[in-house]
Amino acid sequence: MSSEFELIAKFFTRASPSARLGVGDDAALIAPTPGMELAISADMLVAGTHFLPDADPFDLGHKALAVNLSDLAAMGAQPRWALLSLALPQADEAWLAPFSRGFLALAAEHGVDLIGGDTTRGPLNLSVTILGEVEAGRALRRDAAQAGDAIWVSGELGGAALGLQHLLGERSLPPVEAAACLARLRRPQPRIALGRRLLGLAHACIDISDGLLADLGHILERSNLGAEIRLAELPLAAPVASRLGESQALRAALAGGDDYELCFTAPADRAAAIRAAAAAAGVPVACIGHITAEAGLKLLDAEGRPMPLHETGFDHFARR
Amino acid sequence: MSSEFELIAKFFTRASPSARLGVGDDAALIAPTPGMELAISADMLVAGTHFLPDADPFDLGHKALAVNLSDLAAMGAQPRWALLSLALPQADEAWLAPFSRGFLALAAEHGVDLIGGDTTRGPLNLSVTILGEVEAGRALRRDAAQAGDAIWVSGELGGAALGLQHLLGERSLPPVEAAACLARLRRPQPRIALGRRLLGLAHACIDISDGLLADLGHILERSNLGAEIRLAELPLAAPVASRLGESQALRAALAGGDDYELCFTAPADRAAAIRAAAAAAGVPVACIGHITAEAGLKLLDAEGRPMPLHETGFDHFARR
Numbered sequence: 001m002s003s004e005f006e007l008i009a010k011f012f013t014r015a016s017p018s019a020r021l022g023v024g025d026d027a028a029l030i031a032p033t034p035g036m037e038l039a040i041s042a043d044m045l046v047a048g049t050h051f052l053p054d055a056d057p058f059d060l061g062h063k064a065l066a067v068n069l070s071d072l073a074a075m076g077a078q079p080r081w082a083l084l085s086l087a088l089p090q091a092d093e094a095w096l097a098p099f100s101r102g103f104l105a106l107a108a109e110h111g112v113d114l115i116g117g118d119t120t121r122g123p124l125n126l127s128v129t130i131l132g133e134v135e136a137g138r139a140l141r142r143d144a145a146q147a148g149d150a151i152w153v154s155g156e157l158g159g160a161a162l163g164l165q166h167l168l169g170e171r172s173l174p175p176v177e178a179a180a181c182l183a184r185l186r187r188p189q190p191r192i193a194l195g196r197r198l199l200g201l202a203h204a205c206i207d208i209s210d211g212l213l214a215d216l217g218h219i220l221e222r223s224n225l226g227a228e229i230r231l232a233e234l235p236l237a238a239p240v241a242s243r244l245g246e247s248q249a250l251r252a253a254l255a256g257g258d259d260y261e262l263c264f265t266a267p268a269d270r271a272a273a274i275r276a277a278a279a280a281a282g283v284p285v286a287c288i289g290h291i292t293a294e295a296g297l298k299l300l301d302a303e304g305r306p307m308p309l310h311e312t313g314f315d316h317f318a319r320r
Numbered sequence: 321m322s323s324e325f326e327l328i329a330k331f332f333t334r335a336s337p338s339a340r341l342g343v344g345d346d347a348a349l350i351a352p353t354p355g356m357e358l359a360i361s362a363d364m365l366v367a368g369t370h371f372l373p374d375a376d377p378f379d380l381g382h383k384a385l386a387v388n389l390s391d392l393a394a395m396g397a398q399p400r401w402a403l404l405s406l407a408l409p410q411a412d413e414a415w416l417a418p419f420s421r422g423f424l425a426l427a428a429e430h431g432v433d434l435i436g437g438d439t440t441r442g443p444l445n446l447s448v449t450i451l452g453e454v455e456a457g458r459a460l461r462r463d464a465a466q467a468g469d470a471i472w473v474s475g476e477l478g479g480a481a482l483g484l485q486h487l488l489g490e491r492s493l494p495p496v497e498a499a500a501c502l503a504r505l506r507r508p509q510p511r512i513a514l515g516r517r518l519l520g521l522a523h524a525c526i527d528i529s530d531g532l533l534a535d536l537g538h539i540l541e542r543s544n545l546g547a548e549i550r551l552a553e554l555p556l557a558a559p560v561a562s563r564l565g566e567s568q569a570l571r572a573a574l575a576g577g578d579d580y581e582l583c584f585t586a587p588a589d590r591a592a593a594i595r596a597a598a599a600a601a602g603v604p605v606a607c608i609g610h611i612t613a614e615a616g617l618k619l620l621d622a623e624g625r626p627m628p629l630h631e632t633g634f635d636h637f638a639r640r
Contacts, residue, residue: 020357024542025462026394026527027361029454032352037340040435041347042449044405046442074346085364085447115360122366123443127405129362134349142345207346222344 011100016113018080028115030081036133039077043067047124052167057095059186060126061102067209068130069110069190070260074207076140076199077132079112079192087122110192140198140205140264145223147293149203149265152274154191154283157212158249159184159237161256177239184237188260194285197277198264205264211255213297216263220297229289232302254299265291331420336433338400348435350401356453359397363387367444372487377415379506380446381422387529388450389430389510390580394527396460396519397452399432399512407442430512460518460525460584465543467613469523469585472594474511474603477532478569479504479557481576497559504557508580514605517597518584525584531575533617536583540617549609552622574619585611 016022021029032038045064047053065082072079084103088096107114112130163181165171173181191207198205204219212234220227234253241249266274271287278285289300299307336342341349352358365384367373385402392399404423408416427434432450483501485491493501511527518525524539532554540547554573561569586594591607598605609620619627 021459021461026391026525027359027397027450027452027459029357029359029395029459031357031456034354037349037351038358039347039349040401040403040451042403042405042437042447044407044438044440044442044445044447046407046440046445049407049441071346075349077347081360083360083362083449085362087364087366087369087445117362118364118447120364120366121369122364122445125364125366125407125442125445125447127362127364127438127445127447129360129403129449130347131360132347136351139341139347139349141341205346 011096012084012104012114012117016115018113019115022113022115030115033133035136037136037139039072039075039132039134039139040129041068041071042127042129043071045126053124056186057099058102061099062106062187064126064128065103065106065112066188066190066260068128069106069192070188070207070209072130072132073191073195074140074205074262075132075134076138076195076205077134078196079110079130079132081115081131082107082112083129084114084117085127086117086119087125088119089121089124110190135199138199140195140202142204142206142219143222145204145219145225145265145291146267147225147291148268149291150268150271150287151216151227151229151289151291152264152266152285153208153212153235153261153288154194154278154285155259155261156235156237157208157259157261158240158252158256160188160258161252162237162240162244164258173239173243177243181237181239185258188258190260191262191281191283193281194262194278194283197281198274201270201273201277202264202266205262208259208261208263210257212263213254217297219263219265220295224295226292226294226296226298227289228292228298228300230300230304231307233286233288235284235286331416332404332424332434332437336435338433339435342433342435350435353453355456357456357459359392359395359452359454359459360449361388361391362447362449363391365446373444376506377419378422381419381424382426382507384446384448385423385426385432386508386510386580388448389426389512390508390527390529392450392452393511393515394460394525394582395452395454396458396515396525397454398516399430399450399452401435401451402427402432403449404434404437405447406437406439407445408439409441409444430510455519458519460515460522462524462526462539463542465524465539465545465585465611466587467545467611468588469611470588470591470607471536471547471549471609471611472584472586472605473528473532473555473581473608474514474598474605475579475581476555476557477528477579477581478560478572478576480508480578481572482557482560482564484578493559493563497563501557501559505578508578510580511582511601511603513601514582514598514603517601521590521593521597522584522586525582528579528581528583530577532583533574537617539583539585540615544615546612546614546616546618547609548612548618548620550620550624551627553606553608555604555606
């Protein structure tokens with residue numbers, strides 16, 4: 001590593017009180033909490049694939065960590081430690097300073113210590129590994145849905161997708177709504193507090209990164225079950241409901257990615273407890289349907305009539 | 321993630337018996353062994369920066385994991401789990417199949433389960449996070465050298481640097497020697513068994529990735545000490561000793577990177593125990609000098625006379 005890039009690393013060197021040994025040795029040392037399992041996930045963000053090359057560096061720092069935290073939220077895990085490996089075309093302090101601020105601000109918000117990583121020259125690439133802890137045997141897994149479970153979604157859907165349409169010039173939103181949708185796209189809020197409170201309440205859980213149908217599809221596939229979704233119950237982001245026609249709004253809510261809300265299933269008689277958990281976590285939740293023993297995904301209209309998937313354009317997603 | 325890249329991920333999906341939950345959920349779950357600390361490190365390899373764009377994919381798979389395992393070896397940790405995030409220009413099975421074989425063969429050799437990661441489109445980038453376990457409080461740290469410690473090096477030095485010179489056409493080696501040096505460069509062997517056996521014997525340890533002087537320099541800096549190195553004791557790789565003049569040979573051994581041997585310090589009266597540990601690990605070791613209370617690095621010639629650093633051309637490294 002050139003000394004130029006060693007200097008870069010200093011942007012990210014902070015005290016890591018939760019580690020036995022932090023940045024600066026061959027490896028970091030951590031002492032996992034007895035009785036807890038470690039939840040570990042890694043996500044890589046690449047310029048041109050996951051974000052526009054001129055994306056704001058503070059937002060990128062936030063998002064690189066947020067998408068990883070969201071994976072821990074979906075397991076019901078408490079975030080603890082992160083590693084960040086960065087490839088950069090050049091050592092540009094004007095980019096690195098706000099990037100590190102965005103990353104470290106979200107890390108501090110969630111009590112995450114940055115304990116390692118790497119910095120090197122190369123095409124822009126943000127690779128994060130996140131570690132969290134969850135009570136042994138209690139993590140929220142994709143394969144744990146049961147027939148009859150209610151299906152829930154946190155927050156609201158479609159806002160990030162609409163924000164991306166606005167950013168790409170495909171649609172023009174008034175300033176206030178544009179700001180709301182762009183914030184959803186650029187600074188997703190991982191639902192850590194909700195995930196933690198769902199332990200013991202929810203069966204299966206996943207975070208919505210690729211769109212509700214695709215991600216719910218992973219739960220159905222891993223649990224070997226089906227689902228019925230009541231389209232009228234989908235919690236549309238306000239600009240999605242007001243600015244888009246019904247078909248486009250449904251597409252944003254069902255197939256739009258980057259919302260980073262949680263989709264989870266739970267026994268139907270736990271609705272009150274789930275609403276209480278969500279209220280305590282400060283996140284709205286909506287019950288949007290239920291898990292069926294029969295495989296396949298059915299979308300129901302406001303009158304409860306099945307909407308043929310081939311008419312919705314979502315058959316690709318439903319079959320994933 | 322496109323389905324094209326989901327297919328890619330299947331190259332790396334193996335049973336992970338050591339994990340509570342392996343690849344396929346939002347995060348992997350592992351149960352750390354009670355009484356052990358976790359050692360965690362991440363390294364990112366980028367085409368053009370760390371390897372030639374036409375590098376053999378099997379070798380790249382090996383090396384991407386090997387450089388991470390080497391970090392654990394330097395902590396005295398036992399490797400357990402790895403995460404691999406890959407950015408690829410295209411989903412090329414002819415590249416991925418040998419790459420995954422190289423990665424997974426070395427993983428199997430060291431009992432490492434691949435428990436997660438990411439695969440995405442982008443300029444070629446190999447980002448690995450490695451997790452190992454080490455008995456609590458006993459890891460080999462860079463800051464633990466003590467004045468009077470003997471300085472040891474495992475294996476032999478300079479072979480990878482000579483291999484790179486051959487590869488770049490700067491020097492031409494006979495086939496047998498070229499093969500040996502290229503193997504050092506392309507398929508480094510992490511010194512895990514030695515690192516484990518050094519627990520309780522060695523004080524400080526580091527792996528030699530950037531060259532002996534640079535890496536020993538990290539130990540000296542973190543331990544706030546100096547060192548004297550007896551140049552005649554350096555374990556030169558055979559082709560380095562036979563094919564290079566003295567000055568070039570010293571340069572390869574002192575400043576050549578990519579050897580991935582261990583440099584460690586230990587009390588002088590433990591020499592016999594260290595030789596026994598190295599023999600049990602199947603790796604030769606050489607005692608090349610000692611740690612001094614006085615800061616700074618001195619190189620001594622065969623007669624024990626200090627060789628002025630400015631005459632060796634290594635003053636840059638010595639001062640790092």
